[in-house]
Amino acid sequence: MLIGIALILTWLILLLRYPAKALPVSLAAVLGLGSVAAWVVWQDSRETRRLEHLELRLTYLPQQCPPDRPLQIQLHNGNDVPLLSLQWRVAAYMPGDTVNLADNVYAAPRYRGPGELQAGGDWQDCLPLPPLRPDYRAQTVEFRAEHLQGSFSD
Structure with a gap:
C-alpha cells in the first residue's frame, strides 16, 4: 500500500510540474486501464448469462x-x-x-x-x-x- 501511495504522489507531482508531458501519458494510461476494466466486465457478464442458460x-x-x-x-x-x-x-x-x-x-x-x-x-x-x-x-x-x-x- 505504501508503494501505491508513493506512485500516486509521484504521478501528481509530475502532472503538476510537467503537465504538457505527463497529461498525454496519463490519458493513455487511463484509457488502457479503462479498456481492460471494460473487457473484464464484459467477460464476467457473458459467463453469468451462460450460467443462467x-x-x-x-x-x-x-x-x-x-x-x-x-x-x-x-x-x-x-x-x-x-x-x-x-x-x-x-x-x-x-x-x-x-x-x-x-x-x-x-x-x-x-x-x-x-x-x-x-x-x-x-x-x-x-x-x-x-x-x-x-x-x-x-x-x-x-x-x-x-x-x-x-x-x-x-
Whole structure:
C-alpha cells in the first residue's frame, strides 16, 4: 500500500510540474486501464448469462440412486457453446423457507459437473448428500444448486 501511495504522489507531482508531458501519458494510461476494466466486465457478464442458460435440477431419489449417492442431478446445457467445467454448492431448504440447512463444512462433498457437455446436451448422475443440520431429514427438504462457477468454450 505504501508503494501505491508513493506512485500516486509521484504521478501528481509530475502532472503538476510537467503537465504538457505527463497529461498525454496519463490519458493513455487511463484509457488502457479503462479498456481492460471494460473487457473484464464484459467477460464476467457473458459467463453469468451462460450460467443462467443452464438448467440444473436436484432431486432426492434413494430408490433410483445408490445408497451412498441418493441425490440425482439432471443438467441441460441450453447454451450454443459447450460447457467445459462446472462447480456448485448444494443447499437444502424447507419448502417455503430461506434458511440453508446444509452444513457447508470443509469435509462436505465438492460437486463438479460432467467435464465437457455439448451445446444442447443433457447429463444425469447421482451425487452424495451434503451434511444436513441435526434434526432434519433429506426426505423433507428441497435441494438447490447455488454458487455456480463454470467455463465455456469460445
